[in-house]
Amino acid sequence: MSVTDIWKTASEVEAHIERMGDDLVNLLKARRISNPLMIGIHTGGVWVAERMHTKLALSDPLGKLDISFYRDDFTRIGMHPQVRPSHLPVPIDDRDIVLVDDVLQTGRTIRAALNVLFDYGRPASVLLAALAERDGRELPIEPNIVGLHARLESGEQIKLTGPDPLRLCLGQMPPERQKASGL
Numbered sequence: 001m002s003v004t005d006i007w008k009t010a011s012e013v014e015a016h017i018e019r020m021g022d023d024l025v026n027l028l029k030a031r032r033i034s035n036p037l038m039i040g041i042h043t044g045g046v047w048v049a050e051r052m053h054t055k056l057a058l059s060d061p062l063g064k065l066d067i068s069f070y071r072d073d074f075t076r077i078g079m080h081p082q083v084r085p086s087h088l089p090v091p092i093d094d095r096d097i098v099l100v101d102d103v104l105q106t107g108r109t110i111r112a113a114l115n116v117l118f119d120y121g122r123p124a125s126v127l128l129a130a131l132a133e134r135d136g137r138e139l140p141i142e143p144n145i146v147g148l149h150a151r152l153e154s155g156e157q158i159k160l161t162g163p164d165p166l167r168l169c170l171g172q173m174p175p176e177r178q179k180a181s182g183l
Contacts, residue, residue, distance in 0.1 A: 007158055008148070010165030013131070016147035017048060017166075020129055021055040023145050024098065027127065033096045036127070039063035041113050042084050044102025044160035048131045051166075052100060061089040065099075070112035086116060093121040102160040103168075104130040104146075107139035132158055132168060 008016070028036060037060050040049030046064050053062045066084045099113060110128060117123060129145035134152055150158055157173050160166060 004159070004169040004171035006167050007170035008168035010167050013147075013160075013166045013168055014051070016131060017051045018055070020048075020131070020145050020147045021052050024052065024127075024129060025056065027144060031096075031125075031127075033125070033127075035059065036096045036098045037063060037088075037090060037092065038098045038100060039065050039088065039117070040100045041102075041109060042066045044131070044162070045100045047160065047163045047166055048102055048129075049098075049100035050163075052098075052129065063088045063092075065113055065116055067109060067112035067116055070115045088120055091121055092117060092123050094124045097123045097126045098129060099126055100129045102131045103158055104128075104133045104141070104143055105136045105157070107137050107141035110141045111139055131160065134158065 028034075036058065038049055038053050038056070038058055040046035040062060042064060046062075049062055064084070064087045066086045068084075097117065099110070099117070101109060101113070104110065114126065117126065127145070128141070128143040130143040131147040132150050133143055133146045133148070134150040134157075152158065152170075155173050157171060159169050159171065161169055
């Protein structure tokens with residue numbers, strides 16, 4: 001991403017995360033889920049999940065998922081992944097999972113994350129929480145909990161910077177990535 005401007009300040013991002021936590025509590029109650037395992041997707045999803053995990057005071061430690069090698073498009077869009085280890089603190093078989101990501105656009109990151117999760121086991125259910133959702137979905141993936149909805153121009157993208165403070169920045173997609181994405 002190039003030429004970035006702060007789109008949402010740290011206090012605005014924290015307010016959205018706070019509201020997401022409230023929405024998640026209500027959704028968990030409605031679905032009668034009492035002990036979910038929260039897992040953040042590296043890197044921004046982990047930052048958001050850390051804050052939500054603290055707010056919900058979940059008993060199991062936070063899980064962290066790296067999806068770098070599961071992406072189907074990283075060679076085409078010029079990504080150079082920084083591989084980090086995934087860490088799932090407990091078995092996921094028959095567990096209700098809350099999967100957290102920072103920005104949901106195409107849905108490819110979430111598809112990759114689901115593939116990683118199912119390599120570890122078979123969860124009972126997976127709920128998806130995303131700090132920001134924007135147009136441009138390429139796969140039929142929708143979040144259960146959303147902090148904010150973004151309407152961006154063609155070629156624009158948002159990126160979470162952090163971890164302290166967390167801010168959402170607005171910038172332009174590099175031309176080679178726009179071309180690979182068909183923009």
